[in-house]
Amino acid sequence: MIEPMPPPPPALRRVGITAVGVSLPGRVVPTGELQRRIAEASGLTLPPELLARTTGIATRRLAADDEYASTLAVRAARQALAAAGREPEEVDLLLFASASRDVVEPATAHIVQAELGGRAHALDVTNACNSFLNGVDLARSMILAGRAHRALVVTGETPTRAMRWRLTGLDQARAALAGYTFGDAGAAVLVEPVATGGILDVDTETWSEHWTVGGIPGGGSRHPRGDEHTYFTGDGRALRDVFEKIGPDILHRVRHRTGLDWADYARVLVHQVTLPYLDRFVEVAGVPRDKLEVTVTDLGNLASATLGVQLARVDPGLRPGDRVLFIGLGGGVSLMTMVWEKS
Numbered sequence: 228m229i230e231p232m233p234p235p236p237p238a239l240r241r242v243g244i245t246a247v248g249v250s251l252p253g254r255v256v257p258t259g260e261l262q263r264r265i266a267e268a269s270g271l272t273l274p275p276e277l278l279a280r281t282t283g284i285a286t287r288r289l290a291a292d293d294e295y296a297s298t299l300a301v302r303a304a305r306q307a308l309a310a311a312g313r314e315p316e317e318v319d320l321l322l323f324a325s326a327s328r329d330v331v332e333p334a335t336a337h338i339v340q341a342e343l344g345g346r347a348h349a350l351d352v353t354n355a356c357n358s359f360l361n362g363v364d365l366a367r368s369m370i371l372a373g374r375a376h377r378a379l380v381v382t383g384e385t386p387t388r389a390m391r392w393r394l395t396g397l398d399q400a401r402a403a404l405a406g407y408t409f410g411d412a413g414a415a416v417l418v419e420p421v422a423t424g425g426i427l428d429v430d431t432e433t434w435s436e437h438w439t440v441g442g443i444p445g446g447g448s449r450h451p452r453g454d455e456h457t458y459f460t461g462d463g464r465a466l467r468d469v470f471e472k473i474g475p476d477i478l479h480r481v482r483h484r485t486g487l488d489w490a491d492y493a494r495v496l497v498h499q500v501t502l503p504y505l506d507r508f509v510e511v512a513g514v515p516r517d518k519l520e521v522t523v524t525d526l527g528n529l530a531s532a533t534l535g536v537q538l539a540r541v542d543p544g545l546r547p548g549d550r551v552l553f554i555g556l557g558g559g560v561s562l563m564t565m566v567w568e569k570s
Contacts, residue, residue: 243425248306249539250413283502287410287527299413300383315345324362357557410527414535424568499523
């Protein structure tokens, strides 16, 4: 058993991200190929390039049959540990923070740890597409509370397995459309005390009355067998309307509390569902587009792995003192922001 770590001394009461890892499946699937497969399975005639035009997604990655949520998480975790020069045994908290999972029980974090090795306290964190950001925040909180010293936060997302391939009609196609935005990926970060910088601010906004707007109802106590409930369904327009209604408030609060404006951030990383969603976010929020890292066009909607993959892309170009604003959007509905300064 790992002994609980004492609280960090006051001089080190800063916690930050010290290493990043990413994992992408090797199979690249063009959106045109995806649409052809759906049309053939359903016997429907769909307008040419319908999915590509409505989503702005050209390609995405699909996990192989023998690649699971844990598989992608383990690969990303190994990359993050290697970047930090750490071994799994040096981690005392492991959080699998994802909307996907390998099994209903036990926590997928145990499957990840069994592959990695180590004896860290392991558990799952689940909050739709905000899972990974929630996991980073929980890791930080536990370190500040003295419950952990070094945390590994991982996600493995395989939402393409919730796509409905066979449609019975256009009404079903409309309900299933949001599921055709997905791509698969894994990401990981190491979270630990730092001498400078670190996570400077966290905020959340939750409107749970909108939990029915989108999701996968199968597998829970309401629909234990799955059947028709195992596919992702959602109302993309309604979800966007909710985000537009509550999103500006949280961004105003962050600006007021931190005193930071768009010019003070080296990059702004935002969850990306489709390209039109991202364009609308730029319009509503006023963020300079050159601050963004656009991943949706070539990878699709990566669920909770989105922000981790974006961070892995931009991290090599960041310098100590550079600040990054994370903006998470998740079904439920929840928004989350995190301000991080590279140490």
